[in-house]
Amino acid sequence: MFLADCHNHTCCSQDSDADLGQVLEQAARMGLSMVCTTDHLDLISRDGVLWDDWDWSPLLAQHRYWQEHGPKDVELCLGGEVNVPHQFEDRVRNLLGQVSLDMVMGSAHNMSERYDRQDFILWNYVDEATCHKALDDYFDELLAISQLDFIDILAHIPYTLRYMNARDGNHITLERYYDRLEVILKNLIRRGAGMEVNTNRGKVLEEYRPILQMYRRLGGEIVTLGSDSHVPEDIGKGIEGAALLLKELGFDYYTVYRRRKPEFIPL
Ligand SMILES: [Zn+2]
Numbered sequence: 296m297f298l299a300d301c302h303n304h305t306c307c308s309q310d311s312d313a314d315l316g317q318v319l320e321q322a323a324r325m326g327l328s329m330v331c332t333t334d335h336l337d338l339i340s341r342d343g344v345l346w347d348d349w350d351w352s353p354l355l356a357q358h359r360y361w362q363e364h365g366p367k368d369v370e371l372c373l374g375g376e377v378n379v380p381h382q383f384e385d386r387v388r389n390l391l392g393q394v395s396l397d398m399v400m401g402s403a404h405n406m407s408e409r410y411d412r413q414d415f416i417l418w419n420y421v422d423e424a425t426c427h428k429a430l431d432d433y434f435d436e437l438l439a440i441s442q443l444d445f446i447d448i449l450a451h452i453p454y455t456l457r458y459m460n461a462r463d464g465n466h467i468t469l470e471r472y473y474d475r476l477e478v479i480l481k482n483l484i485r486r487g488a489g490m491e492v493n494t495n496r497g498k499v500l501e502e503y504r505p506i507l508q509m510y511r512r513l514g515g516e517i518v519t520l521g522s523d524s525h526v527p528e529d530i531g532k533g534i535e536g537a538a539l540l541l542k543e544l545g546f547d548y549y550t551v552y553r554r555r556k557p558e559f560i561p562l
């Protein structure tokens with residue numbers, strides 16, 4: 296089966312030291328047919344400070360080099376993950392106009408201005424009330440991102456649960472946000488955009504089941520698969536399982552992007 300990991304990070308992301316050559320070697324060993332890198336195109340720091348500029352040159356140089364020198368049986372595509380693009384829409388639009396990418400993901404790692412644009416990772420989720428306060432803000436942000444015409448894929452919808460549950464020991468589910476999620480997914484569908492199953496290095500899958508069920512019920516068809524790896528060993532983790540989950544839920548294909556166009560891979 297053609298397996299593609301379309302969410303992963305290299306040393307061009309602030310939070311990764313991964314060498315793309317090693318990532319691609321590991322991808323070949325894992326039997327992946329495609330790697331689409333999605334380094335953070337961040338315009339904001341973890342504590343909410345806005346950065347002036349973004350320099351494409353290291354990312355483009357890395358991509359060109361490994362397209363030529365990487366393993367021949369692993370296709371290398373160039374994507375990017377833009378954090379809270381709705382908070383500085385014009386700047387992101389301008390940034391994305393400077394290069395041609397294969398795929399653009401929108402994510403929400405930082406809170407809104409209401410909470411000083413702090414990264415969700417920085418809060419201590421001491422109780423359920425704190426979790427819901429953060430989630431209320433988070434879903435407002437996802438709603439705003441889902442309306443942006445330059446975002447192909449909405450990244451890791453259950454993202455904040457990584458910190459609320461896995462790290463801080465809560466047992467939060469997203470049910471109370473399903474009405475809002477439905478609006479978000481409808482926006483994506485109407486725009487011809489999609490969502491991803493982000494396995495968080497092979498650790499997460501079941502959290503996506505109800506989201507995918509809702510998405511499919513609403514007519515959603517575009518789903519990319521990604522490990523969110525930040526080290527070479529994690530590339531491809533959980534991708535095959537994610538593809539099998541899609542198949543089990545009645546999807547006929549998953550999606551990859553080339554030159555910002557969705558292409559469908561039969562399951
Ligand atoms: Zn992310």
Ligand SMILES: [Zn+2]
Nearest residue numbers: 302304376523
């Ligand atoms: Zn990521």
